[in-house]
Amino acid sequence: MQPEGTNGTSGGALAVPMAWLCAEYIADEMLRTGALVEGGSLEYRAGRETLALTIYLCDGSDELAGVRAVSRIEEWLNLTSYGHPWPAWARERLDARGERERQLGGGPDPDLALARDSWKWLRQTELLAADLGDTEPWHPANPLDACVDEREQIWMPAWQLGLPLSHLAIHLF
Template sequence: MQPESTSGTSGGALAIPMAWLCAEYIADEMLRTSSLVEVGSLEYRAGRETLALTICLCDGSDEAAGLRSLSRIEEWLNLTAYGHPWSDWVTERLAGRAERERGIGGRPDPDLALAETSWRWLRRTELLAADLGDSEPWHPSNSMDAIVDECSQIWTPAWQLGLPLSHLAIHLY
């Protein structure tokens, strides 16, 4: 029996979000092996979603081969580094992909749909994190004299916690 939806990109076949699934697998592998946070926690999900978005939205058709490429890993490190306007970059990339989708006859892109869902979750979900006393809650204060009270916590968007987790996971991989 044929599935009801066959609006894929390969001649009537089912549309499978391979780029997203591959990016999510790589992100999961990096975070699990880094052992930075407990697997299954909201913090873990924030890191996985952030890293998967970074990987998926980078240019390149073969993310799995890109994992072995030093230049690809350096690109991911640069994108997740402190000071990079990551959220603006994600918004621009998603808008560009949506525009391309409209330009190719409006065929739905399953990778884009999952990436947009992930981005909505990362923006709307807030996690309780240590208040490090900076406008960027995950970045340590530049002052050497500053004392951080780790018991003091603030609510922060999930992507702001996921970004440094992603960066560290890439370093440790």
């Protein structure tokens, strides 16, 4: 059954953001499997949004297939690793996709719209979390140096908490 009305995209058919929905599903599965934080919490959402955005922006064709996604795990690990300039990388990729959207015309891309909303949420939402300082908590050089006083907390952008959660979830998957 055809929809009664559309927003002018996809040649008159309903525009379904399949690439974003697939990326979000994969991210959700990885985080649920890792059981690092309680599902439904803001911390969980930070991890899911960060990982979904990473997965979505890694794919050059704007389509995800399960087989291809499995081959990308090393890339996702590298992008979410400590010290990688993930926010700059995400901004550049979103800008490049926006430019491609403008060049192609034909209306807004529903996948890109959801990715932009996710990026906006990750930047503007701040979470109170343990102050990890300058340590590399998910790969400490010396395990004895990995002790973090969880009573010392700071406000940080959601992506900053989502990155280590994403990285650990990928490792545990």
